[in-house]
Amino acid sequence: MTARAISIGEAARQSGVKVPTIRFYEQIGLMPAPPRSEGNRRQFDEKDLSRLSFIRHARELGFEMDDIRELLALTEQPQRSCHEADSIAARHLREIEMRIAKLQALSGELRRMVEECGHGKVCECQVIHVLADHGKCRSDTH
Amino acid sequence: MTARAISIGEAARQSGVKVPTIRFYEQIGLMPAPPRSEGNRRQFDEKDLSRLSFIRHARELGFEMDDIRELLALTEQPQRSCHEADSIAARHLREIEMRIAKLQALSGELRRMVEECGHGKVCECQVIHVLADHGKCRSDTH
DNA sequence: GCTTGCTCCTATAGTCGCTAGAGGAAGTAA
DNA sequence: TTACTTCCTCTAGCGACTATAGGAGCAAGC
Numbered sequence: 559m560t561a562r563a564i565s566i567g568e569a570a571r572q573s574g575v576k577v578p579t580i581r582f583y584e585q586i587g588l589m590p591a592p593p594r595s596e597g598n599r600r601q602f603d604e605k606d607l608s609r610l611s612f613i614r615h616a617r618e619l620g621f622e623m624d625d626i627r628e629l630l631a632l633t634e635q636p637q638r639s640c641h642e643a644d645s646i647a648a649r650h651l652r653e654i655e656m657r658i659a660k661l662q663a664l665s666g667e668l669r670r671m672v673e674e675c676g677h678g679k680v681c682e683c684q685v686i687h688v689l690a691d692h693g694k695c696r697s698d699t700h
Numbered sequence: 701m702t703a704r705a706i707s708i709g710e711a712a713r714q715s716g717v718k719v720p721t722i723r724f725y726e727q728i729g730l731m732p733a734p735p736r737s738e739g740n741r742r743q744f745d746e747k748d749l750s751r752l753s754f755i756r757h758a759r760e761l762g763f764e765m766d767d768i769r770e771l772l773a774l775t776e777q778p779q780r781s782c783h784e785a786d787s788i789a790a791r792h793l794r795e796i797e798m799r800i801a802k803l804q805a806l807s808g809e810l811r812r813m814v815e816e817c818g819h820g821k822v823c824e825c826q827v828i829h830v831l832a833d834h835g836k837c838r839s840d841t842h
Numbered sequence: 843g844c845t846t847g848c849t850c851c852t853a854t855a856g857t858c859g860c861t862a863g864a865g866g867a868a869g870t871a872a
Numbered sequence: 873t874t875a876c877t878t879c880c881t882c883t884a885g886c887g888a889c890t891a892t893a894g895g896a897g898c899a900a901g902c
Contacts, residue, residue: 566851577849579888579889581851581852582888582889582890586888596897597851597896597897598851598897599850599898600850608832615831615832616831620803622887633832637823638821638822639820639822640817640820640821640824643817643827643828644817644819644827647813650810651811654803654806658803661796661800661803662800664761665793665797668796669793671789675782675789679778679779679780679781680774680778680779680780680785681778682782685782685789689754689757689758689761689771690750690753690775691753708878708879709878718860719878719879720860720861720862721859721861723880724859739868739879739880740868740879740880741869765858
């Protein structure tokens with residue numbers, strides 16, 4: 559049994575990547591241009607599905623397109639050392655951890671702001687006052 | 701002593717908002733169009749500086765432009781109840797906390813991925829394998 | 843064969859929050 | 873006067889899509 563052609567809609571359903579996004583990925587060269595049917599429709603195969611799922615998953619994990627491009631290139635050379643894949647992931651992990659630290663400082667500031675708001679008038683509102691004056695913040699990380 | 705006119709460069713230095721960004725804010729109506737000098741240069745005043753600083757600080761705290769627009773409108777009506785400012789900030793806080801939770805799940809996944817990588821060949825690399833198969837993830841939050 | 847309704851096609855423009863660059867005019871210091 | 877800096881407008885670009893318009897293909901029912 560030969561590989562059945564998969565339509566773009568079917569590919570979208572199976573991979574979780576939306577139809578216009580698949581076309582967009584083709585346009586920017588992240589996905590190869592698939593063969594077309596007589597009626598000019600894209601015909602995907604199982605390999606395309608894997609690639610789409612890989613991309614979707616990496617995007618969900620917050621990898622940038624350039625990283626994904628590199629990771630995809632690595633998957634095409636399975637005999638190479640995985641050192642590069644590892645270092646991309648490790649760098650990404652460091653970035654995420656920094657983003658978490660920053661967001662935690664922000665949420666602390668916001669929580670303090672909201673808690674100290676006496677629910678009175680705007681002219682006394684801590685939310686407004688803190689926003690107007692960075693000096694009222696506890697951390698300098700923003 | 702009357703209010704001295706402040707140039708856009710000076711306003712940028714004092715507020716921490718870059719020159720093109722100030723012009724951009726004027727363009728999208730976030731800042732009022734200031735009066736001009738004979739030579740067609742923008743003349744800002746202290747009130748503009750406060751507004752710019754307010755915007756910058758709110759941006760640093762991750763507020764979106766629409767939120768900032770609302771908050772700025774509130775500052776112009778100091779006698780109103782601060783209920784709205786409070787709810788904008790509270791909603792924003794909830795969003796940030798959700799983002800933190802998501803990022804923490806991601807960083808856990810990434811850390812596991814990197815730790816389990818045996819630094820062998822790509823074809824055995826956990827980083828690649830996990831990306832290719834969501835089933836290998838511990839959490840469903842992405 | 844015809845109609846209905848779905849999926850697919852291309853191409854363009856819009857989103858957000860800026861940032862960069864071109865090409866020129868105004869202001870300032872030596 | 874010359875050189876340098878700052879300012880002006882306008883346009884286009886970024887990333888990663890998303891939306892819309894205006895068609896064309898295709899399958900099922902009648």
